[in-house]
Amino acid sequence: MAPLPSKAGSLLRVCQRQPLRPLCPLATAQQRRTKADVVERSAGEYDQTPKFQSPFKNSNDNPTTKVPSFGKYMSKKGETSNKTFQYFMVGTMGLLSAAGAKATVQDFLVNMSASADVLAQAKVEIDLAAIPEGKNVIIKWRGKPVFVRHRTQDEIKEAEDTKWEALRDPQPDSERVQRPEWLIMVGVCTHLGCVPIGEAGDFGGWFCPCHGSHYDISGRVRKGPAPLNLAVPEYGFPEDEKVVIG
Ligand code: FES
Numbered sequence: 511m512a513p514l515p516s517k518a519g520s521l522l523r524v525c526q527r528q529p530l531r532p533l534c535p536l537a538t539a540q541q542r543r544t545k546a547d548v549v550e551r552s553a554g555e556y557d558q559t560p561k562f563q564s565p566f567k568n569s570n571d572n573p574t575t576k577v578p579s580f581g582k583y584m585s586k587k588g589e590t591s592n593k594t595f596q597y598f599m600v601g602t603m604g605l606l607s608a609a610g611a612k613a614t615v616q617d618f619l620v621n622m623s624a625s626a627d628v629l630a631q632a633k634v635e636i637d638l639a640a641i642p643e644g645k646n647v648i649i650k651w652r653g654k655p656v657f658v659r660h661r662t663q664d665e666i667k668e669a670e671d672t673k674w675e676a677l678r679d680p681q682p683d684s685e686r687v688q689r690p691e692w693l694i695m696v697g698v699c700t701h702l703g704c705v706p707i708g709e710a711g712d713f714g715g716w717f718c719p720c721h722g723s724h725y726d727i728s729g730r731v732r733k734g735p736a737p738l739n740l741a742v743p744e745y746g747f748p749e750d751e752k753v754v755i756g
Contacts, residue, residue: 655697
């Protein structure tokens with residue numbers, strides 16, 4: 511055997527002189543038990559009966575599929591009180607669900623409905639007593655101009671006598687007014703949306719300077735590129751001297 515270096519050789523000699531000690535007490539106990547088992551087995555005294563007793567026994571005396579009786583926990587009054595309680599619970603849950611659904615739908619509708627400023631713009635009330643005969647008034651309704659014309663008797667006669675059947679957008683004057691003296695129209699040119707000028711044009715009605723459309727005293731297109739008559743909005747007369755547009 512080749513001689514070891516001096517430090518390694520001295521360490522090896524110390525290890526050979528001292529016996530190896532176990533790493534922990536548990537390991538020592540395990541070693542002892544293993545030794546005892548070996549002695550027992552070698553002596554033929556090993557007990558073949560399993561020492562573990564299972565709590566789950568499958569016999570007729572104690573079947574594992576038997577459902578335990580909970581009779582002593584059941585109500586003494588019978589099924590009636592149980593059903594009453596069930597009905598009460600179902601009814602309560604139904605009421606709570608209905609209340610929640612109602613609140614949800616209500617919140618949704620409130621959010622979707624028009625705000626107060628939008629509702630205020632939806633209808634416009636006009637005092638007709640302030641508009642003299644033969645004059646125009648322009649008001650703003652839903653962001654658009656609306657013409658209100660207090661027509662004279664001559665203008666009414668001219669509008670009614672016009673041969674409307676031959677016009678580009680044929681319409682009698684009686685279909686465009688509720689009261690002959692009040693002509694109410696949306697003041698937006700039906701060509702490209704300019705605002706026509708009142709008391710102008712070849713027919714004494716309105717003239718659109720953008721491309722030269724002429725409207726008569728009933729707001730019907732008579733000349734120029736506009737394809738349709740000026741639109742008539744929804745309106746009504748709640749009182750003799752008042753009109754509500756919208
Ligand atoms: S927009 Fe009025 S004529 Fe073109």
